[in-house]
Amino acid sequence: MKELRLRISLALLIPFLFLFQQADAFEKITIRINYANRPPSYLKALDLGGALYVSSNDFATHFSLPFAVSRERSKFEIRLPHHRLKMTAHNPFVVITEVATNVSSVYQVPTPVQFLDSLYYAPAHHFFELVERFSGVGVSWERESRTLSYSTTPPPPGPQFDITGIELEPRLNGYLLTVKANRKLNEYEALLKQNDGWLFVTIANANADTNAIKQFKTGPIVRQILTFQSPTSVQLTFRVGTDVARAEPLTEEGTNNLMIALHTRAEVEKEELERRKQELIRERLERERSRQKLDVIVIDAGHGGKDPGTIGVNKTREKDVTLAVALKLGALIEKSMKDVKVVYTRKNDRFVELYRRTQIANEADGKLFVSIHCNSTERKPSSANGFEIYLLRPGKTESATRIAERENSVIQLEEGYEDRYKELTEENFILVAMRQSAFVRYSERFAEIASETMANQLKIRNSGVKQAGFYVLVGASMPNVLVETGYLSNRNEERVLRSKDGQQKIAEALFEGIKHFKEMYDKALDETRSGS
Ligand SMILES: [Zn+2]
Numbered sequence: 036m037k038e039l040r041l042r043i044s045l046a047l048l049i050p051f052l053f054l055f056q057q058a059d060a061f062e063k064i065t066i067r068i069n070y071a072n073r074p075p076s077y078l079k080a081l082d083l084g085g086a087l088y089v090s091s092n093d094f095a096t097h098f099s100l101p102f103a104v105s106r107e108r109s110k111f112e113i114r115l116p117h118h119r120l121k122m123t124a125h126n127p128f129v130v131i132t133e134v135a136t137n138v139s140s141v142y143q144v145p146t147p148v149q150f151l152d153s154l155y156y157a158p159a160h161h162f163f164e165l166v167e168r169f170s171g172v173g174v175s176w177e178r179e180s181r182t183l184s185y186s187t188t189p190p191p192p193g194p195q196f197d198i199t200g201i202e203l204e205p206r207l208n209g210y211l212l213t214v215k216a217n218r219k220l221n222e223y224e225a226l227l228k229q230n231d232g233w234l235f236v237t238i239a240n241a242n243a244d245t246n247a248i249k250q251f252k253t254g255p256i257v258r259q260i261l262t263f264q265s266p267t268s269v270q271l272t273f274r275v276g277t278d279v280a281r282a283e284p285l286t287e288e289g290t291n292n293l294m295i296a297l298h299t300r301a302e303v304e305k306e307e308l309e310r311r312k313q314e315l316i317r318e319r320l321e322r323e324r325s326r327q328k329l330d331v332i333v334i335d336a337g338h339g340g341k342d343p344g345t346i347g348v349n350k351t352r353e354k355d356v357t358l359a360v361a362l363k364l365g366a367l368i369e370k371s372m373k374d375v376k377v378v379y380t381r382k383n384d385r386f387v388e389l390y391r392r393t394q395i396a397n398e399a400d401g402k403l404f405v406s407i408h409c410n411s412t413e414r415k416p417s418s419a420n421g422f423e424i425y426l427l428r429p430g431k432t433e434s435a436t437r438i439a440e441r442e443n444s445v446i447q448l449e450e451g452y453e454d455r456y457k458e459l460t461e462e463n464f465i466l467v468a469m470r471q472s473a474f475v476r477y478s479e480r481f482a483e484i485a486s487e488t489m490a491n492q493l494k495i496r497n498s499g500v501k502q503a504g505f506y507v508l509v510g511a512s513m514p515n516v517l518v519e520t521g522y523l524s525n526r527n528e529e530r531v532l533r534s535k536d537g538q539q540k541i542a543e544a545l546f547e548g549i550k551h552f553k554e555m556y557d558k559a560l561d562e563t564r565s566g567s
Contacts, residue, residue, distance in 0.1 A: 078183070081149060081156050087181065088149050088156035089163070091122065099195060104155075111148075111155040115170045116195060116242050117264055122157055124150035129157070131169055134245055135264035198243035198269060201251040201260060209302050210256050212282075214238070214271065214293040225295050227275070227282040234273040234282050236295065243269045256297060326400070329556045332368055332549065333378045333401035333513075336361035337408035340386025342445050345411035347523030351533045353409040354384065359535070360407050360520060363542035368549065375553070388449045393511040403481065403552070404515035405545070406508065408442060409532055415524040421496035422489055422541075424482045425517040426475070427508035438519070439503035446506060477514035480555060485516070485548030492544035495521070518545065 078097060079090040091111055095102035101114040109124035121130040127147045132139040142165060149156040163176035163183060175184045197220065202213040214220075214236065222239035245262045248271070253259055259274040275282075281298040298306075337357040338344035344353025358381070365377040378399040380392040387395075396404045412419045425435070482500040490497035508515045520541050521528040531537035 079154065080159060080181075081151070083146075083149070086146055087159040089159040091148075091155045091157050091162070093154070094162075094166075101195065109150065114195075115166070117266065118169045120165065120169065122148045122155060124148055124155060129162075129165060131165065135262070195242075196244035196247070197241035198238065198248070198271075200244065200247040201257075201271070203251075203254070203257055206296070208296075208306075209299050210279075210297040211285075212257065212273070212295045212297055214295075216241075216291040216293055219291050220293055223284075223293060225282050225284045227279070229280065232275050232277055232279070234275050234279070234295075234297075236271040236273070236293070238269045238271070238293070240267065241269045243271070324560065327402070327560060328374075329402040329553050329560075330374060331376045331378060331399050331401045331403075333380065333396035333399060333404045334361045334365050335380040335392050335396070335404065335406040337406060337442070338445065339381050339384055342386055342448050344445075345409060345441070345523050347409075347411075347529040347533070348416045348526050349529055349533075351523055351529050353411075353523060356409050356520070356523070356532045356538065357407045358382075358384065359538045360542050360545075363539055364405075364407075364545050364549075367542055367546040371546075371550075372553070386448070389443075389446055389506045390449075390510065393509065393515075396515075397510070397512050401511075401513045402556075403477075403549070404508070404511045404513050405549075406505070406515070406517040407545075408517060408519050410438065410519040410522045411441070411524040412522065416526050417522070417524045419522050420525045420528050421498045422486075422493070422521055423498045423519040424486050424489075424500050425505060425508075425519065426478050426482055426500060426502045427505060427511075427515060427517075435501050435503040439505050442517070443504075443506045474512070474514045477556065478516055481514055481548070481552045482516050484551045484555070485518070485545060488547040488551060489541075489544040492547060493540060 076097065078093045081088040091113060092102065092104075094100075095113045103112045103114075104110070105112075109126075110121060111124075112119055112121045114120075117134055119130075119132045119134060121132070122128075125147045127144050129142045129144055129148075130139050131142060142161075144158045144161040146158050148158075159181075160176065160178055163174060167174050167176065176182075177184065197218055198214055198216055200215040202215065204211050204213070212234075220238050220241055224235075224237050226235045226237075227233075228235070243262050243264055245264065248260055248262050251257070251260055255276045256279065257273050257275055261272040261274075263270040263272065275297065278299045278301070279297050280300040280303040283296045283298065285294040285296055287294060336354070338354035339358065340354075342354065344357065346352060361379060362382065365379060368375055368377050376399075378395065378401060380395050381387050392406070393404070410419070410423065423438075425438075479500070486497050486500055489495075503517075505517050508517055521532050523529045523532060532541075
C-alpha cells in the first residue's frame with residue numbers, strides 16, 4: 036500500500052519535473068527564410084541542449100503543404116508533391132513513402148521527434164535535408180546561420196496539385212470525362228485501347244492529387260482509375276466500359292480542365308448512320324440536279340395520220356404544218372445545242388394518241404415539252420391572226436376553252452378514249468395543274484420568253500400567253516406549253532404557214548425562245564447548286 040502510494044506520487048510528479056525541465060531547457064527561437072525580394076519570415080523552433088528542432092506543422096503551413104495529424108497514434112504526416120513524410124512523437128524514425136508506387140523508406144534522425152503544445156518538432160538539420168531531397172523544391176539549410184534559404188521563388192499559394200480530381204457527366208452525344216486541373220496542362224495525350232477497354236491519359240510536368248482522384252465514383256462507363264505519378268508526368272489509366280468506342284480530347288477556352296469526350300458504341304454507330312444518310316441525301320440531290328439539266332427537249336407535232344387537224348382556207352392540213360415546223364425546230368436545236376437531245380413524238384405522218392405524246396416525253400425524261408399546232412376559227416375565212424402560247428390551266432376565256440375543246444376532240448379518234456380520259460373534268464384539270472406546280476413556273480417563263488421572241492422575229496401580233504385545258508399537256512412531268520403558230524383560217528397566215536420559208540421563220544423564232552429559256556434555266560440551276 037505504501038509502495039503504491041509512492042508510485043502514484045512519483046507518477047504525479049513526473050509531468051511536473053518534465054515541465055520544469057522544459058521551461059528551463061526549451062527555448063523558442065526563430066528561423067529566417069529568405070525569398071528573393073521578400074522580407075524574412077519565421078518558423079517556430081526549439082533549442083534543446085544545442086540541438087535545433089523545427090516545427091513541422093509550421094513548416095507545412097508556411098509552404099502550403101497538406102498535412103495530417105493523428106493525435107491518438109501521435110503521428111504527423113506531411114504531403115510533399117510526390118511523397119508522404121510521416122513522423123511519430125518521441126520516435127527517431129521518419130517514414131518516406133513515394134505516392135505513386137506506395138514504396139516506403141525509413142530514415143533515422145539522431146534524436147526523437149518532439150511534441151509540445153500540439154506541435155511536432157523535428158531535428159531541423161535532418162528534417163530539412165529530407166525535405167530538400169524529396170520535395171523537389173529548392174530549399175537549402177544553413178546550419179550556422181540557422182537560415183533556410185529559398186533559392187528561387189516561393190511555392191505558389193493555394194493547392195499544390197496540378198490535377199485535383201476527375202468528373203464524368205453524361206452528354207447528349209455520350210459522356211464527358213473531365214480531368215480537373217489548377218493550371219493549363221499543355222502537354223498531354225489520350226489513347227484508347229479499345230480492345231482491352233483502357234484509356235491512357237498521360238500528362239507531362241504535372242502531379243495529381245491521388246486522394247481526390249480516389250473520390251471518383253466508378254460506374255459502367257469508368258470502372259476504375261489508376262494513377263501513376265512519376266517525377267516528370269502523371270499517367271491516369273481509366274478502365275472504361277465496353278460501350279466506349281472512341282475517346283476524343285476536346286479543347287475549350289476559359290478552363291484549365293482537360294476534357295475528353297467518350298463516345299459510346301451506339302452513338303458512334305448513330306453518327307455513322309447519320310453521316311451515311313447525309314451522304315445519300317447529297318448524292319441524291321446531286322443526281323436530282325444533274326437529272327434536272329435541260330438536256331432533253333420533246334417536240335410534239337400536233338395531229339397526224341388519220342387526224343389532219345384543222346383544214347385551212349386553201350386546204351392546208353394542220354398536221355403537215357406542225358410536222359414541218361417540228362422537224363425544222365428540232366434540226367435547229369440539234370445543230371446549235373450539242374448538250375441537248377431532241378425527242379419527237381412523231382417524225383412522220385402518223386397518228387399518235389394524245390396520252391402517248393406525254394408518255395413519250397416522260398419516258399425520254401424530257402425537260403421541256405413543246406406542242407406545235409395551228410389555230411382556226413369556226414367561220415372561214417376570217418381575219419383572226421397571230422400566234423398564241425398556251426399553258427395547261429382550265430380555260431380562262433370562252434375562246435381559249437373552245438380552242439382546247441377543238442384540240443381535245445381528237446381523242447374521239449382514239450380507241451377506248453372514254454375510259455382513258457373520262458376523269459379529266461374541269462376539277463381534275465385543276466388537280467393535274469396543281470400536281471404540275473413544280474413545272475408551272477418554268478412553263479410560264481418559257482411561254483413568256485417564247486411569246487416575246489416570236490413577236491419580235493415574226494413581226495406579228497403577240498396575243499400573249501393563255502391558259503386552257505389541253506389534254507396533250509396533261510401528265511407531262513416537265514415544263515410544257517402548246518403553241519398555236521397561226522390561223523389557217525386566215526388567208527395570209529395560211530400562206531405563211533404552208534411555205535417552207537414561213538415554217539423556217541416560225542421554227543427559228545421558237546428556237547430563239549428555247550435558247551433564251553435554256554440560258555435562264557441553266558443559271559437558275561447553278562444558283563440552286565451554289566446555294567446548297
Ligand atoms: Zn391542233
